[in-house]
Amino acid sequence: MSADVKAYNTYAEQVTLLESRGMAIGDRDVAIATLRRVNYYRLSGYWYPFRKLSQNGRQDDFFPGTRFDDVAALYDFDARLRAATFAALTPVELALRALLGHELGRIDPCVHLEPTKLGPTARQGDRYSRWVERYRKELAQSREDFVEHHKHKYAGRLPVWVATDLLDWGSLTYLFGFALRSVQDTVADACGLTAPQLTSWFKALNLVRNTCAHHGRLFNRVHTISPKLPRSGQHPDLDAVSTDWSRTFGQLTLVQFLADRLQLERSRLLPAVLKTFPSIEIVPLAHVGAPNNWQSASRLWA
Template identity: 65%
Template sequence: MADEVKAFRSYEEQVDLLAGRGIDVGDRKRAADVLRRVNYYRLSGYWYPFRQQIGGGRVDDFYPGTRLDDVVALYEFDARLRAATFSVLAPVELAIRSLLGHELGRVDPCAHLDPDLLGSPARQGDAYRRWRDGYKLELNRSREDFVAHHRAKYGGVLPVWAAVEVLDWGGLARLYGFAPRDVQESISARCGLRGPQLASWLKSLNLTRNVCAHHGRLFNRVHTLTPKLPKVGVHPDLDGATTAWNRTFAQLTLIQFLLNRLGLGRSNLLPAVVRSYPTIAAVPLSHLGAAEDWQTASQLWAS
């Protein structure tokens, strides 16, 4: 089996390999220390833009002038960006939990357990059944005191305003999608959106949150889901924020918008991190999806 995989290389040999391919590694001991802290293959995602492009693909050799320090600066920026994004998503998630639990509770304390009390998507196909199975699994795993209380006093049946607290973001987004349309509209109106728009934002931001939670590369990601947007003119601060809604800066803009409309504060954290983007000619800020005038193009980013 060992003959079928790449040969093992020490940290010092990895430094030699990079230097041989054209990276200015600087101080070799410090470069080896970097590779002790950050796996070679994790860093490879950050030096990919520096690899020479010939024909339709990238080769192993780097463009002249490529420095390991620039690669590390991108990696460290991305780590700050992930941490900040995960942090500011938390109050958004908590607000949606509270709103969804409250509005579904108006319908029935156990609306989440009865598809006949939910919207039509809960009665089509087996998506609701899969959601219900996932909910039961999370409920059985939970060690929260409020869950133990309901097990002891109510046979483990949680009202929806408590049930939302055991759901992860994905489960929460799916329950919102199952909610009756008037419930969706009541919640989305608090966010300045229509029901289907907020549903798409929750799905999109769930993927972004997962990237952050699993230490994925965020800054130059091209996102697979494009959020549904209000018509131009409804929210001028959203209209001018970005033109590339499948890039990371667009995902950050969605968060800035929700923080603003839900009155959650902390709207200065993401702008501060974006301003810390390293100055690297080969990988400009446009790789994030932000324009040069990002700080003035929208009030969402003014801080």
């Protein structure tokens, strides 16, 4: 075995290692069963805040009172939160697809395939040509009935209000960026935002969606894209939310806000799941970015 490769440990040895670093294991059989269903290093993201602090960062040893059961409870909470987030994002995504496709269709049914009828971003660099290549690949691989219908009747040329239903969130974000500013403004206005603000929200929520889709961690996560926010006083319900907008609670507030402004039903599942955060003195709900008064501060979370 190469000297620079970490030594293999059995599940029992992994439990013993955690115990040697100060974690209270409780029922060893239950801990071993948990490590069988959850990779040790995936679970390590949930015991990270239990590790002692030093001038050089986190130590391997744990704070007194750290329990394996609490780590497993955080993991299970995060799994529920991922599922709820994905479910809450779906109607928002579908509404944005429909709205963008409808407004682009006013210009030309196939405006997405005619860059001269799109905004200037579609004619700068190679982003548009790469987007079209990806779109055509998705079109060729699709087995959707509406795609087959257009292949037989219209030689596969989908109007933009149909094409948007084929796009994933990332491709939809690019198409919004390619659109004329007048189209962007109309879509953004329906969301209570400006076009640059909605662009940043598109990008931020695309990363959130990808995190959910790939079983990533929402708990204790700092997201790489912070949204551009409306000026203070424009949306009192958004102003009332006091949070770090790069943390998960801030990103989920964007979902609640968009659902409200797009006249969808705000998710009841998200607040219900947040209320199930396990009671752990060492690691409070603040690790998700939620303030103590998150349930009462804003109508978005009521």
